[in-house]
Amino acid sequence: MSNPSLLILAGDGIGPEVMNEVKKIIGWYGEKRDLAFDVEEDLVGGAAYDAHGTPLTDATMERAQNADAVLLGAVGGPKYDTLDFSVKPERGLLRLRKEMDLFSNLRPAQCFDALADFSSLKREVVAGLDIMIVRELTSGVYFGEPRGIHKEGNERVGINTQRYTESEIARVARSAFELARRRNNKVCSMEKANVMESGVLWRQVVTEIHEAEYPDVELSHMYADAGAMQLCRWPKQFDVIVTDNLFGDLLSDAAAMLTGSLGMLPSASLGAPMANGRPKALYEPVHGSAPDIAGQGKANPIACILSFAMALRYSFDNGDEATRLEQAVEKVLADGKRTADLLGPEGGTPISTAEMGDAIIAAL
Amino acid sequence: MSNPSLLILAGDGIGPEVMNEVKKIIGWYGEKRDLAFDVEEDLVGGAAYDAHGTPLTDATMERAQNADAVLLGAVGGPKYDTLDFSVKPERGLLRLRKEMDLFSNLRPAQCFDALADFSSLKREVVAGLDIMIVRELTSGVYFGEPRGIHKEGNERVGINTQRYTESEIARVARSAFELARRRNNKVCSMEKANVMESGVLWRQVVTEIHEAEYPDVELSHMYADAGAMQLCRWPKQFDVIVTDNLFGDLLSDAAAMLTGSLGMLPSASLGAPMANGRPKALYEPVHGSAPDIAGQGKANPIACILSFAMALRYSFDNGDEATRLEQAVEKVLADGKRTADLLGPEGGTPISTAEMGDAIIAAL
Numbered sequence: 001m002s003n004p005s006l007l008i009l010a011g012d013g014i015g016p017e018v019m020n021e022v023k024k025i026i027g028w029y030g031e032k033r034d035l036a037f038d039v040e041e042d043l044v045g046g047a048a049y050d051a052h053g054t055p056l057t058d059a060t061m062e063r064a065q066n067a068d069a070v071l072l073g074a075v076g077g078p079k080y081d082t083l084d085f086s087v088k089p090e091r092g093l094l095r096l097r098k099e100m101d102l103f104s105n106l107r108p109a110q111c112f113d114a115l116a117d118f119s120s121l122k123r124e125v126v127a128g129l130d131i132m133i134v135r136e137l138t139s140g141v142y143f144g145e146p147r148g149i150h151k152e153g154n155e156r157v158g159i160n161t162q163r164y165t166e167s168e169i170a171r172v173a174r175s176a177f178e179l180a181r182r183r184n185n186k187v188c189s190m191e192k193a194n195v196m197e198s199g200v201l202w203r204q205v206v207t208e209i210h211e212a213e214y215p216d217v218e219l220s221h222m223y224a225d226a227g228a229m230q231l232c233r234w235p236k237q238f239d240v241i242v243t244d245n246l247f248g249d250l251l252s253d254a255a256a257m258l259t260g261s262l263g264m265l266p267s268a269s270l271g272a273p274m275a276n277g278r279p280k281a282l283y284e285p286v287h288g289s290a291p292d293i294a295g296q297g298k299a300n301p302i303a304c305i306l307s308f309a310m311a312l313r314y315s316f317d318n319g320d321e322a323t324r325l326e327q328a329v330e331k332v333l334a335d336g337k338r339t340a341d342l343l344g345p346e347g348g349t350p351i352s353t354a355e356m357g358d359a360i361i362a363a364l
Numbered sequence: 365m366s367n368p369s370l371l372i373l374a375g376d377g378i379g380p381e382v383m384n385e386v387k388k389i390i391g392w393y394g395e396k397r398d399l400a401f402d403v404e405e406d407l408v409g410g411a412a413y414d415a416h417g418t419p420l421t422d423a424t425m426e427r428a429q430n431a432d433a434v435l436l437g438a439v440g441g442p443k444y445d446t447l448d449f450s451v452k453p454e455r456g457l458l459r460l461r462k463e464m465d466l467f468s469n470l471r472p473a474q475c476f477d478a479l480a481d482f483s484s485l486k487r488e489v490v491a492g493l494d495i496m497i498v499r500e501l502t503s504g505v506y507f508g509e510p511r512g513i514h515k516e517g518n519e520r521v522g523i524n525t526q527r528y529t530e531s532e533i534a535r536v537a538r539s540a541f542e543l544a545r546r547r548n549n550k551v552c553s554m555e556k557a558n559v560m561e562s563g564v565l566w567r568q569v570v571t572e573i574h575e576a577e578y579p580d581v582e583l584s585h586m587y588a589d590a591g592a593m594q595l596c597r598w599p600k601q602f603d604v605i606v607t608d609n610l611f612g613d614l615l616s617d618a619a620a621m622l623t624g625s626l627g628m629l630p631s632a633s634l635g636a637p638m639a640n641g642r643p644k645a646l647y648e649p650v651h652g653s654a655p656d657i658a659g660q661g662k663a664n665p666i667a668c669i670l671s672f673a674m675a676l677r678y679s680f681d682n683g684d685e686a687t688r689l690e691q692a693v694e695k696v697l698a699d700g701k702r703t704a705d706l707l708g709p710e711g712g713t714p715i716s717t718a719e720m721g722d723a724i725i726a727a728l
């Protein structure tokens with residue numbers, strides 16, 4: 001049997017340098033744990049635009065479709081700000097999500113104990129926090145038609161369409177309920193059913209799936225604005241949150257920031273099972289391309305490394321090795337090793353991106 | 365000349381009891397400061413539905429159109445959760461906003477010094493915080509057509525439309541720039557121009573208005589997800605934030621919660637000038653109807669009272685009296701007077717809704 005295949009799309013900004021550390025770790029697994037991967041690399045985002053005039057070529061798209069898992073670094077940067085909407089770096093990422101049909105975006109918001117004081121929130125509010133936001137990723141206002149800017153009389157008008165079908169809601173709801181069963185068995189669904197009919201349908205379908213298939217899981221509903229409030233007030237009240245593409249974008253970013261561990265947080269985007277039983281999958285850090293520090297060896301590779309840990313767990317059914325890798329990260333942090341972004345106001349001496357990667361390998 | 369007219373719509377839940385304290389304060393102004401108002405009262409939300417089967421009658425709508433300012437308490441409650449979308453309490457409020465064309469919703473996120481420890485954020489992150497979120501209130505996905513739930517084949521599909529015209533964006537941008545000039549001269553505009561064309565147009569129009577009319581104001585742009593993060597990380601970086609209806613809903617609620625002063629925060633919703641030069645205007649607290657404590661005399665009336673202070677400032681051009689009222693509130697807090705929601709974990713003896721109103725009048 002051949003090795004499972006990984007497609008690495010390092011992308012822009014700090015993407016390549018944090019991905020470099022992941023490659024070292026993949027190498028370690030092949031050598032030391034007999035867990036070898038066939039790794040290919042390709043371009044996405046601004047890097048692909050620079051080379052090919054498009055943020056994702058058809059050839060790369062096809063390689064992604066055929067890979068057992070895709071690892072992505074980050075896309076975007078000020079250099080591309082003035083590009084036309086259709087070729088912006090982000091379109092490459094959105095095309096991957098859409099064409100691979102990665103409908104379930106898992107975003108853990110977790111507070112690493114060694115970093116709890118790093119949050120803008122009080123220690124007691126975030127210490128030990130471990131929630132999972134499940135964001136619908138292939139529909140909603142990101143993809144709905146009609147969309148665009150056109151003229152009406154003398155005026156420009158900008159339009160996007162929020163659109164959800166019953167089955168789109170049902171499948172992401174199921175993935176949230178499944179996850180909850182393996183965690184603390186609680187799901188909170190967020191929408192604006194008080195002002196949007198798409199939210200009314202969302203609430204109905206989540207409720208129906210719950211009653212028919214997951215009555216054992218505790219389900220609650222919250223308006224998304226109240227949800228944003230409650231995340232800021234007392235995030236530990238949540239276990240799994242399920243929400244749509246746009247609300248998920250804002251709420252998961254806010255939650256990530258609240259943990260104080262933004263440079264640490266991974267994500268998994270999962271689709272339907274392929275012929276080999278593995279889900280279509282893309283793994284990426286929650287943080288962006290951080291153009292201001294790119295190329296300086298300062299970036300924190302942990303979010304990208306933990307994204308690979310999620311790949312071990314969700315694509316390669318190897319929860320044990322995922323946990324081993326996560327524990328190695330925690331050990332390195334407990335030992336006081338810090339990249340520049342993890343230094344508090346007290347300062348200290350930062351280690352480089354590569355040193356952090358090496359330290360994690362040593363801890364493995 | 366006749367007195368200016370106020371229409372009071374107390375609404376549901378704690379609405380009537382907090383509004384009661386505002387009425388006392390209006391009475392005080394008439395008696396002691398020679399600032400008399402002609403006050404009318406009417407129903408909105410669930411209260412209107414119970415009486416008339418609609419959350420806002422045409423007659424009430426007309427009274428609101430003719431009032432110099434409308435004061436609203438709160439709408440909604442679990443009793444109305446199962447009502448059809450078209451007669452939900454919220455529709456009454458949305459109809460007022462839309463038909464009065466109240467396009468500029470001013471939501472101060474302010475941290476009262478006496479309450480800084482009450483925030484889930486660290487004191488240094490919120491102490492002294494004073495930002496203003498300007499939310500577009502009459503357009504976007506709240507009102508765009510087509511909308512609704514329909515069948516496609518065997519499936520239900522929920523649709524809403526995000527739609528912004530150039531002039532809708534321009535007028536709310538102007539109101540944000542005007543406010544900034546009277547504050548710290550900085551505006552940050554938030555959208556998702558990286559994924560939504562309506563956001564691309566938003567950014568373009570804000571930039572154009574800035575260049576043509578307000579080049580003296582400092583303008584920056586942020587994606588709304590990054591904006592949510594930055595609000596949680598270091599809110600003091602902002603002065604005025606301008607954003608659309610839906611993003612404004614989430615971001616202003618999160619910001620309000622972060623201040624620790626949620627029960628304290630007022631809002632103003634302003635439209636175009638009427639024949640008498642006053643803007644169409646509706647004032648309401650940011651908090652909701654809090655059905656769990658309604659009718660118990662526990663609610664904090666300060667947000668509603670400060671909404672009346674905003675009315676003095678924005679509708680009646682009486683910034684001096686507005687400041688006097690705001691200072692009275694601060695004094696009462698500094699004296700240690702607390703409604704139940706303002707007691708920290710250390711406890712203490714709460715005063716009632718009415719006692720808080722009386723204390724503020726005494727401080728006036």
Ligand SMILES: CC(C)[C@H](C(=O)O)[C@@H](O)C(=O)O
Pocket residue numbers: 076090093094249558559589
């Ligand atoms: C880069 C951008 C297109 C993306 C999004 O809006 O989904 C990002 O913010 C994210 O959350 O992954």
Ligand SMILES: CC(C)[C@H](C(=O)O)[C@@H](O)C(=O)O
Pocket residue numbers: 194195225440454457458613
């Ligand atoms: C009550 C509801 C319709 C309203 C909104 O969504 O605008 C509320 O959340 C607000 O922010 O004023």
